[in-house]
Amino acid sequence: MSFKLAAGLFAATLPLAAAAAPESFTVDPYHSFPYFEVVHLNTSVIRGHFEKISGKITLDSTAKTGSIELSVPTVTITTGDNDKGSRPRSRDEHLRSPDFFNVAEFPTMSYKGKATKFNGDHPATIEGELTLLGVTKPVALTVERWNCGPDPRTQGKRYFCGGNATGSFKRSDFGMKFIVGPVSDEVKLWLSVEAFRD
Amino acid sequence: MSDLLANPAVQGGVAPFVAGLLVAVLLGRFRLGGLAVAAAFATAVYFIAGFNFSPLNATRKIILLGFAAPIAGIVVDFAFRPTRLGSIILAIAAAAAAAWVFWPVLSQKELARALLPGATALLAAAWVVGYSEQRLAGDSVRTAASGLALGAGTAVAAIFGAALTYGLYGAAIAAGSGAFLLVQMITGKRSYAGATFTLSATVVTIFIASAAMILAQLPWYSVAVLALVPVAAGLPLPAGAALWLQAVLSSFYGLVVAGIACALAWHAGG
Numbered sequence: 001m002s003f004k005l006a007a008g009l010f011a012a013t014l015p016l017a018a019a020a021a022p023e024s025f026t027v028d029p030y031h032s033f034p035y036f037e038v039v040h041l042n043t044s045v046i047r048g049h050f051e052k053i054s055g056k057i058t059l060d061s062t063a064k065t066g067s068i069e070l071s072v073p074t075v076t077i078t079t080g081d082n083d084k085g086s087r088p089r090s091r092d093e094h095l096r097s098p099d100f101f102n103v104a105e106f107p108t109m110s111y112k113g114k115a116t117k118f119n120g121d122h123p124a125t126i127e128g129e130l131t132l133l134g135v136t137k138p139v140a141l142t143v144e145r146w147n148c149g150p151d152p153r154t155q156g157k158r159y160f161c162g163g164n165a166t167g168s169f170k171r172s173d174f175g176m177k178f179i180v181g182p183v184s185d186e187v188k189l190w191l192s193v194e195a196f197r198d
Numbered sequence: 199m200s201d202l203l204a205n206p207a208v209q210g211g212v213a214p215f216v217a218g219l220l221v222a223v224l225l226g227r228f229r230l231g232g233l234a235v236a237a238a239f240a241t242a243v244y245f246i247a248g249f250n251f252s253p254l255n256a257t258r259k260i261i262l263l264g265f266a267a268p269i270a271g272i273v274v275d276f277a278f279r280p281t282r283l284g285s286i287i288l289a290i291a292a293a294a295a296a297a298w299v300f301w302p303v304l305s306q307k308e309l310a311r312a313l314l315p316g317a318t319a320l321l322a323a324a325w326v327v328g329y330s331e332q333r334l335a336g337d338s339v340r341t342a343a344s345g346l347a348l349g350a351g352t353a354v355a356a357i358f359g360a361a362l363t364y365g366l367y368g369a370a371i372a373a374g375s376g377a378f379l380l381v382q383m384i385t386g387k388r389s390y391a392g393a394t395f396t397l398s399a400t401v402v403t404i405f406i407a408s409a410a411m412i413l414a415q416l417p418w419y420s421v422a423v424l425a426l427v428p429v430a431a432g433l434p435l436p437a438g439a440a441l442w443l444q445a446v447l448s449s450f451y452g453l454v455v456a457g458i459a460c461a462l463a464w465h466a467g468g
């Protein structure tokens with residue numbers, strides 16, 4: 001009798017054990033964007049984002065571990081100013097030049113990090129490294145919201161997670177020194193990401 | 199004071215001009231007045247980017263070449279007699295340096311997209327360095343006028359091509375060349391330019407122009423026109439004209455061609 005009970009309990013725990021295993025996710029490029037903002041001439045905040053992103057996320061809520069790897073094609077930068085009008089070039093064209101992102105020479109920027117703190121089942125802090133313009137420096141992200149569940153668009157057949165994370169860095173640390181001052185050195189990041197379980 | 203030194207006009211214009219003027223005055227008697235343009239460029243680099251060479255990207259390679267060029271120029275001036283063969287060797291070296299600077303970028307592109315800018319960069323480097331060394335290095339007025347026009351043209355064209363930092367480096371070369379030229383105009387005496395000046399001015403400007411083409415949006419034909427500036431600066435001048443007039447006319451010829459390159463850069467954007 002006791003053997004049957006033990007076997008039953010073991011069987012009942014199997015799905016939980018399976019759910020607790022590290023899970024791998026692929027970033028959804030259509031609902032994931034890295035946004036950034038800088039202060040312009042000490043007045044307004046200018047925001048922009050990159051239109052493409054790819055990457056992988058692993059998450060083990062039981063073990064409280066997780067990792068993230070993101071890759072961003074820098075040529076996809078946009079701040080909404082693509083029309084040069086009466087100027088020689090638009091702001092987005094300037095941002096792609098060697099003055100800023102130097103996209104011809106450094107077509108990709110990347111971020112690799114590990115979740116170091118959890119808030120319940122959700123990652124709360126990511127310690128990682130940003131590689132930009134060939135320079136790699138630590139950049140921490142704070143996860144502001146995170147949620148996982150069945151994807152309602154597929155009647156729950158797909159499982160996905162998503163949320164937002166914020167961080168900041170000094171662009172001069174990465175060698176992006178053009179008009180530091182008129183355009184703030186500090187760049188604030190706001191990452192919006194969704195990812196499907198593999 | 200820090201606000202003043204952070205002003206792009208000071209970083210790429212005023213400070214390089216002052217540095218160039220000091221060097222042109224102080225070192226002119228030692229046949230090293232041509233270092234004025236190197237001093238101007240080094241001053242601009244100090245204010246704009248600093249002396250950091252890691253990672254060694256294309257811009258930093260150009261800065262390194264900008265520092266190596268006057269050293270090579272001094273060696274050429276003091277150890278060798280100027281010959282046609284020497285100019286050809288310097289032209290080939292410039293093309294090789296262009297390949298060193300730009301190959302890592304061009305190799306990331308498809309061959310069809312890399313061929314035209316790559317060929318333009320190599321040929322422009324070889325032409326500008328070789329021609330200037332052969333035809334202008336012995337004439338301190340014409341080579342300074344060529345440096346002034348080439349620097350100014352590169353500055354404006356690079357800015358039109360969305361590369362303001364390169365524009366400031368071009369402006370610094372123009373400022374250093376202008377300082378070297380101004381000293382001659384005021385004193386009425388020719389300084390010694392040689393390869394010390396010519397290599398310093400030509401290497402930085404034509405590489406910056408090519409970088410603005412490959413890394414930003416300067417069209418290839420603007421670079422090709424800029425490469426003709428030394429030819430314009432070498433056009434015939436009125437016989438027996440005063441030195442200041444030679445300087446003005448030679449600069450004017452060069453600036454006209456540089457202006458065409460800038461106009462092409464402006465219209466290339468659409």
